[in-house]
Amino acid sequence: MAKNKVKRHWYEYLWIWSIVYFALGFFNILFAWLGMIDFILPLIFAIVGGNKWFCNHMCGRGQLFWVLGRNMKCSRGKAAPAWLSSKWFRYGFLIFFLTMFGTMVFQTYLVFSGAGTLRKAIKLFWTFKVPWQWAYNGSLFPDWVAQFGFGFYSLMLTSTLIGLIVMVLYKERTWCTFCPMGTMTQGICKLKNNDK
Amino acid sequence: MVKKKASPDKDRCVACGVCALQCPRKAINIYRGCYAVVELEKCVGCGICSKACPANAITINEINQEVANG
Ligand code: SF4
Ligand code: SF4
Ligand code: SF4
Secondary structure, three states: OOOOOOOOOHHHHHHHHHHHHHHHHHHOHHHHHHHHHHHHHHHHHHHHHOOOHHHHHHOHHHHHHHHHHHHOOOOOOOOOOHHHHOHHHHHHHHHHHHHHHHHHHHHHHHHHHOOOOOOOEEEEOOOEEEEOHHHOOOOOOOHHHHHHHHHHHHHHHHHHHHHHHHHHHOOOOOHHHHOHHHHHHHHHHHHHHHHO | OEEEEEEEOOOOOOOOOHHHHHOOOOOEEEEOOOEEEEOOOOOOOOOHHHHHOOOOOEEEEEEEHHHHHO
C-alpha cells in the first residue's frame, strides 16, 4: 500500500519543522520569532494568491497532527461535535485569539517603553505560568525582543496543545477546523472571490 | 446507473485540504481557498476523504451517473 509511487515533495516533511521549532525555543526563546513565518506565509498566500495553499500543502502543524494521529494511531478518529466547526465558534475563537495576540503585543510594548520588565516565563492556555528562565540569558537585542519571544512561544505552544487534545479525542486534524490562521485565510479567500 | 460519489458541503467545509491530500484518485480540489470540489468523473466513492475530513463535511451519496455527467 505505502509503496505506490507517489512523488514526494520537500514541503510534505514540514511537520519535522514544527517539532524543531519547539525544541529551539526551549533552549533559546529568541527562536520563537521564527514562528512568525507560519503567521505571515499563509496570509501572503491568501491575500496575494487568493488560496489556502499553505494550509493545503505546507503547514507543519497540520501535518504533525496527521502523522501523530493517523500514522502513529494517536487519534480516536471520531467525528467532532458539529459546533466545533461551526461558523460562530470558528470566528469567535479567531476573535479571542487575536485579542490574546494583541495583549501579548501590548506586554511587549510595556517592556519596550520601560513600563514593564522582562518576565522569563511562558503562559499556557492563557492561564498557567511556567518558568522558562533557562531559555534566555541576555543577548545583544533589547529586552522587548525576548519578551515577544516568550509571549509568542506561549501562543504557539498553547495552540499546539489544544490541537493535540482535539486530535486525540476526535479526528486527526480537528484543530484545522477552528485554527485561527485557517479561519482567517479562508475568510480572506471568500472575500476575494466575492470581489470577482 | 447509480454510483457512489463524494459530496462535500460548501457551508461546512473549512478548506483545510485534508480530503484532497487523502483522495487516492486526486479527485478533489480546494476551489480558490474557499471549499472542496469533487471531480465526479474521477471519484470512485471510496469514502476515504469523508473519513479524513475533520469538519465532517463530506457525505457519500448514491447518484445517478447520467445526471452527474450532464
Ligand atoms: S488550519 Fe491551521 S493548523 Fe491547519 S493547516 Fe491551516 S494553518 Fe495549519
Ligand atoms: S470518495 Fe474516494 S475517490 Fe471520491 S473524492 Fe473521496 S477519496 Fe476521492
Ligand atoms: S477535509 Fe473537509 S473541511 Fe477539509 S477541505 Fe476537505 S471537505 Fe473541506
